[in-house]
Amino acid sequence: MSVIEASGLTKTYGELNAVDGISFEVAPGESFGLLGPNGAGKSTTMRMIGGTSLRTSGSLTVLGLDPELNGPEVRAHLGVIPQQDNLDTELKVRENLILYGRYFGLSHAFLKRKADELLEFAQLTEKADEKVDNLSGGMKRRLTIARGLVNEPKILLLDEPTTGLDPQARHILWDRLFRLKEEGVTLIVTTHFMDEAEQLCDRLIVMDHGKIVAEGSPASLIKEYATREVLEMRFGSERNASVVSQLEGIGARIEVLPDRVLLYTPDGEGALERVAHVGLRPVTSLVRRSSLEDVFLRLTGRSLID
Amino acid sequence: MTSQSAFLDSNRLVYSGAAPSPSEQARRARRWGWLIYAECRLRRMKAYFGTILVVALLYPVLYLAAMGIGLGSLVNSGVGGIDGVPYLVFVGAGLLVSTIVTESTNEFTFSIMAGFKWEKTFYATQASPISPAQMVIGEVVGVFVRLFAQAIPFWVALLVFGAAPSGWSWLIVPIAAVAGISFGAPLMAYSATVEDEGYQFAFVQRFIVMPMFLFAGTFYPLAQMPPYLQWVGWISPMWHGTQLGRIVSYGMENPLWLTVVHVLALVIPIVVGVALSVRVFTARLMK
Numbered sequence: 276m277s278v279i280e281a282s283g284l285t286k287t288y289g290e291l292n293a294v295d296g297i298s299f300e301v302a303p304g305e306s307f308g309l310l311g312p313n314g315a316g317k318s319t320t321m322r323m324i325g326g327t328s329l330r331t332s333g334s335l336t337v338l339g340l341d342p343e344l345n346g347p348e349v350r351a352h353l354g355v356i357p358q359q360d361n362l363d364t365e366l367k368v369r370e371n372l373i374l375y376g377r378y379f380g381l382s383h384a385f386l387k388r389k390a391d392e393l394l395e396f397a398q399l400t401e402k403a404d405e406k407v408d409n410l411s412g413g414m415k416r417r418l419t420i421a422r423g424l425v426n427e428p429k430i431l432l433l434d435e436p437t438t439g440l441d442p443q444a445r446h447i448l449w450d451r452l453f454r455l456k457e458e459g460v461t462l463i464v465t466t467h468f469m470d471e472a473e474q475l476c477d478r479l480i481v482m483d484h485g486k487i488v489a490e491g492s493p494a495s496l497i498k499e500y501a502t503r504e505v506l507e508m509r510f511g512s513e514r515n516a517s518v519v520s521q522l523e524g525i526g527a528r529i530e531v532l533p534d535r536v537l538l539y540t541p542d543g544e545g546a547l548e549r550v551a552h553v554g555l556r557p558v559t560s561l562v563r564r565s566s567l568e569d570v571f572l573r574l575t576g577r578s579l580i581d
Numbered sequence: 582m583t584s585q586s587a588f589l590d591s592n593r594l595v596y597s598g599a600a601p602s603p604s605e606q607a608r609r610a611r612r613w614g615w616l617i618y619a620e621c622r623l624r625r626m627k628a629y630f631g632t633i634l635v636v637a638l639l640y641p642v643l644y645l646a647a648m649g650i651g652l653g654s655l656v657n658s659g660v661g662g663i664d665g666v667p668y669l670v671f672v673g674a675g676l677l678v679s680t681i682v683t684e685s686t687n688e689f690t691f692s693i694m695a696g697f698k699w700e701k702t703f704y705a706t707q708a709s710p711i712s713p714a715q716m717v718i719g720e721v722v723g724v725f726v727r728l729f730a731q732a733i734p735f736w737v738a739l740l741v742f743g744a745a746p747s748g749w750s751w752l753i754v755p756i757a758a759v760a761g762i763s764f765g766a767p768l769m770a771y772s773a774t775v776e777d778e779g780y781q782f783a784f785v786q787r788f789i790v791m792p793m794f795l796f797a798g799t800f801y802p803l804a805q806m807p808p809y810l811q812w813v814g815w816i817s818p819m820w821h822g823t824q825l826g827r828i829v830s831y832g833m834e835n836p837l838w839l840t841v842v843h844v845l846a847l848v849i850p851i852v853v854g855v856a857l858s859v860r861v862f863t864a865r866l867m868k
Contacts, residue, residue, distance in 0.1 A: 327707050328868055347610050347710030351603035355708035361701035365628040374621045378709035380609025385599055396594050426709075427600040458595050 276339075278303050278430060278461050279324060283333035286319050286485075293319045295485035296333065303429075306462040308472045308479030310567065312577070316485040317465035318358060321432050324463070325355055337430070351379060354423030358434040358465075360415045362407045368418060369394065369403040372425055379426040386425070393421040396451065413444030417451065430461045437471055449474055469567040481567075481574060488574045493567055500573045501565035502527050504543035508550070508557035509535045518555055525549050530572055537572075539565070610710030618711055618719025623726055636684065637731045641738035644676045645669065648800070649744060663802065666746075666831050673744030674826035675799035677735045678757045681728050682819045685761030686768065686790050688724045690782040693772035703866060713862035717855055720769060721762055728758040745830040752829040760822025763847040766854025773861040793817045798824070821846040 279301040286294040294316040301307045309317040322328035323335060326342030326349050335342060342349040362371050372390040373383070381389070394400045397417035402410060410418065416436070423431060436452070437445040452475060456462055466472050472479055473493045481489040481496070489496055506526065510518050515536050522529055525546050526538035536557075540546040543562030550557065572578055601609075610617070626633065649669035656668040663671040696703040706716055732754040739745040745753070768785070775781060796806065796813040797820035803811055814820035821843040827833035828840065835843075 322868075325708060327866065345607075346712070347607040347614075348604060350708060350710045351606040351610070353708070357701075357704065357708070359701065361705040363625065363702050363705070364700055365625045370624070374624060375705070375709065377617050377621055378610065378614070378706060378711045379606040380613065380617065380710075381600065381606065389597070389600075392594065392597075422705075424595060426603070426606060427596055429603075455595060460595055 276303075277301060278305075279307075279335075279337050279463070281320075281333065281335045284320065284323065284330060284335055285332045286316070286323060286328065287331040292485045294323070294330075297480070297482070297485070297487050298333075299480055299487070299490070301461060301463065304456075304459045304461055306456055306464065306475055306477045308476030309463070309465040309482055310467070310469075310472045310476075310479050310571070311465075311482035312467055315482040317482060318434055320482075321355075321434050321463070321465060324432060325350055325353055351426060352429050354420075354426065354428035354431040356420050356423045356431065356433045356436060358438065360419045362415060362418060362422070364407045366407065367403070368399060368405050368407060368410070371407065371418060372422055375422045376425040381426065389425060393424055396424075396454075397421040398447070411444070413440050413447065416440060416444070416448060420448070420451065424455075428460070430463065431455060433462060433464045435465055435467070437466075437468065445471075469571070472567055481571060483575050489570065496567060496570045497565045499570075501569040502539040503541045503565060504539075505563055505565050505569060506538040506540060506543045506546045506550075507535050507561040507563065508538065509559045510555070510557050521553050521555055522550065525553075528573075532578065537569070539569070607710050610715075614711040614715035615718040615722065618706070618716055619722035619726070622719055622723030626723075626727060633727070633731065636680075637734050640680055641677070641735040644680065645673060645738055645742045645744060648672050648676060649742060664827075664833060669742060669744045670746065670831050671827070672800060673739045673742065674753060674830040675823040677732060677739065677753060678760050678822040678826045679794050679797075679799045679819050680735065681732050681757040681761045682764050682822065683790055683794065684731060685724065685728055685765040686786065688727070689720075689765040689769040690772050690785060691779060693720075693769050694775050694779045694782075697773065697865060698776070703862070707866045713866050714859045717769070717858040717862050720858075721766060721851075721855060724765060725758050725762050728761040729754060732757045739830065747830055747832050749832075750830040753826040756822055756825045756829065759847050759851070760818045760825075763818035763822070763850045763854075766851045766858065768854070770854050770857035770861055773858060773865065793819045815846075818847055818850060 277300040282298045283296050284294055284298065285292065285296050297320070309320060311317055319328060323330050324337060324342060326346040329343055337349045338352055340349050363374070366374060369390050372393055373386045376386040376389060394403055397420065399414060399418060399421070402414065407415065437448055440448065452462065462475065464475050476493060478492050480487045489500065491499065512534060516531055518536065519529055519531055522536070522538060526540040528539040530537040538546055547560055547562065568578065649672055653668035653672065656663065662668055703716060707713065736745065736751060736754050739750065792813060796810060797803070797817040798814050799819065803814040803820060824835065825840070825843050828835055
């Protein structure tokens with residue numbers, strides 16, 4: 276049985292279709308991603324799952340329950356990690372976990388032990404009695420995630436979990452999320468970072484303007500919408516567009532971006548040799564594996580981070 | 582394996598087996614969410630408990646010494662007290678009630694706006710099983726407990742200064758707390774609508790709370806005011822609370838109908854304020 280089932284899910288704000296008739300299912304223990312640029316409707320979808328945003332039409336169930344009718348029951352199953360940390364700065368680090376747990380009707384005796392466990396998981400044991408304001412961005416994020424686990428949820432909703440964090444803090448966080456996944460927690464992750472989606476998600480939907488434009492595992496999406504490798508070349512911003520005619524036929528597909536030309540091909544090094552053969556000398560060139568960024572570019576004609 | 586050892590097994594972080602089931606969590610939140618929220622609201626006050634304590638202990642002494650004894654000696658020698666009692670007795674009840682109403686203002690302005698705008702704690706709570714209506718009621722109950730507790734030392738000070746001769750004077754403690762909520766509940770509904778930086782709250786403080794303090798019968802009977810200014814008292818929970826406070830603290834004579842009006846004038850704004858707050862909270866949290 277699916278943990279989450281959405282069918283024709285729609286949310287309209289006035290004229291704007293924030294979420295426009297999307298359907299998806301999430302299996303127990305799966306890491307499911309919603310990938311798309313800002314404004315694609317990811318956060319709105321997350322809020323509808325928690326029953327804190329009312330849908331305009333369509334159906335949605337979480338563990339068989341309608342979040343609008345059974346809000347408290349659904350939210351007792353969820354851990355919600357919002358895009359913006361909303362920790363309570365009037366409270367110390369440890370108190371943030373305990374008082375939040377009270378909202379789930381959990382006893383102080385249970386929460387005292389649970390808070391210690393979660394502080395250890397979040398690597399914040401030494402900061403237990405610190406003020407929240409004294410934590411770094413990465414620490415606040417980990418505390419927010421720990422807070423989302425206080426009620427022992429089956430499903431964790433993570434909205435842009437690593438936005439604004441430095442690379443090291445992101446890797447620590449991903450490592451923590453992997454551990455949760457290993458324990459069988461269902462993760463629903465929104466992100467506009469390709470590497471994050473590739474790291475965390477078993478399966479994802481790519482969203483744009485409130486609609487689903489593709490669905491599958493990161494590997495299958497890359498296989499379907501991109502070639503194995505990409506040759507990135509810079510000819511200087513003046514010339515990037517003008518060399519395209521000479522590149523025709525070398526790769527499977529060409530994308531011209533303002534600062535570079537992308538050439539999709541199964542064999543990047545071979546393609547670079549053929550580019551040299553037709554007499555072109557790129558200022559710089561780079562062969563890399565295709566990523567979800569390329570999938571998004573192919574599907575929407577835009578890159579993810581504008 | 583017992584649940585205790587499962588809990589301590591660090592390889593099982595999420596499911597200790599010691600937590601009640603989600604349906605039980607939801608049942609508790611549905612039933613007791615307002616009370617749990619009120620408890621958390623009070624615990625959060627620990628951050629500024631020092632300020633609360635200083636205000637609670639120092640204000641009564643300062644006010645009663647300055648107004649009751651200092652000003653009072655002048656009034657008593659001039660007109661021989663007010664309403665048949667020494668000035669200290671007359672003004673004591675008013676000072677207690679108006680101090681508590683003023684303190685209520687702080688809890689229902691910036692703290693409400695911060696919950697929506699700066700810290701977004703209401704949004705955090707919204708992701709739990711607690712509903713917006715439970716948050717509103719929890720806010721009211723939590724602040725009521727604070728105001729009640731804060732009124733106690735003030736009442737004790739009245740006793741020490743000999744400013745509350747009636748045996749029923751302890752009733753001024755709940756009366757003051759109710760008056761505080763009577764002003765605070767509609768204010769909370771307003772504060773919840775504020776989307777900018779809250780400059781309006783300085784206006785509330787200067788042009789509503791302060792005039793209320795000066796013109797709503799705290800320092801002299803409302804009847805001393807010219808009729809065209811007396812409405813300030815009539816629309817002010819401070820005056821209604823103060824008059825009830827005087828009835829219980831020294832047995833001020835008051836027609837029964839007017840006493841009923843005072844009670845209604847305190848209760849109705851609470852009901853309306855809570856209802857409006859629930860609407861605003863729900864609209865803002867359920868987008």
